[in-house]
């Protein structure tokens with residue numbers, strides 16, 4: 001965080017301290033001594049892979065999610081890919097994914113040899129629309145991957161009914177929803193498997209790439225453990241063809257330290273979201289996030305909709321305020337999936353959100369004063385400032 005003298009609109013202006021989109025420095029500042037201690041211990045032990053902290057983290061994170069098992073992996077994408085493989089999804093199969101999500105959700109499907117089939121999201125919680133998902137089911141559909149977008153758990157009850165009725169598996173992409181709950185259940189606890197990313201910017205972030213799959217299915221766990229380490233069920237016995245997709249001991253140590261703070265951090269995010277929603281009520285054309293009944297989002301992102309998010313983002317940047325776009329391109333219109341032949345107009349809600357979404361600064365430690373300043377700037381923008 002730097003205090004700068006900056007020119008705004010041609011005038012020299014003394015800018016208050018910048019407000020970044022995400023400030024991980026604030027998250028880690030209080031943990032530095034403990035982290036350095038953990039790293040020193042790792043150097044001494046030399047157990048860089050499969051160290052005891054990996055199993056400890058798996059136990060603690062499984063318990064946190066309210067499930068029996070957790071398998072640590074190297075990224076969220078690895079978690080999704082291995083979960084699909086472990087459930088027997090492969091060539092010739094179709095997997096339904098929302099059109100509005102981070103690319104990894106669809107990448108996992110293609111990378112196990114299956115075809116991603118896109119469906120639209122709901123206009124309120126931005127989760128996969130259960131009726132749209134049901135309409136996309138064919139005889140080849142093997143799984144549905146609802147995404148808990150921006151940290152709000154999708155309507156798993158309806159999705160569960162559709163999936164069960166058609167005999168297809170549900171794999172939850174909970175990569176943005178660590179600790180979120182809806183209708184009494186935690187993110188990742190409803191599907192055959194729940195997948196988390198611990199990319200540094202997530203609510204629970206490692207210091208590099210990491211991920212996990214949570215499940216109550218003991219057989220799936222054994223397959224995932226083999227797949228993450230070259231297909232070995234025992235050393236040098238390659239029953240399956242696998243991957244280098246382990247969770248590093250170093251990341252497990254970081255995650256163990258940070259997991260203790262996750263609920264408090266999510267609480268700070270929820271407070272920040274509430275401040276925004278109060279301060280931004282009835283401002284300009286802004287459409288604020290909606291929270292479904294019985295839903296406690298993890299507030300990974302605070303996303304507003306406005307007619308010209310790029311212009312608002314630029315306006316905020318000129319005032320030292322960061323923002324993000326999640327995501328400016330729905331996946332069915334991304335060049336990477338052009339081969340699937342989708343056209344603009346196929347998924348109106350995903351397309352509208354992609355055109356209108358702007359994510360405002362939110363992270364543990366952001367202050368009410370900072371949020372007031374963001375809100376003031378947005379009000380100034382809306383008043384034609």
Ligand SMILES: *Cc1c(COP(=O)(O)O)cnc(C)c1O
Nearest residue numbers: 075076077102104105175197199
């Ligand atoms: C972050 C994320 C992932 C996985 O990302 P990795 O970088 O592979 O850990 C998957 N899906 C969604 C929705 C995400 O936000």
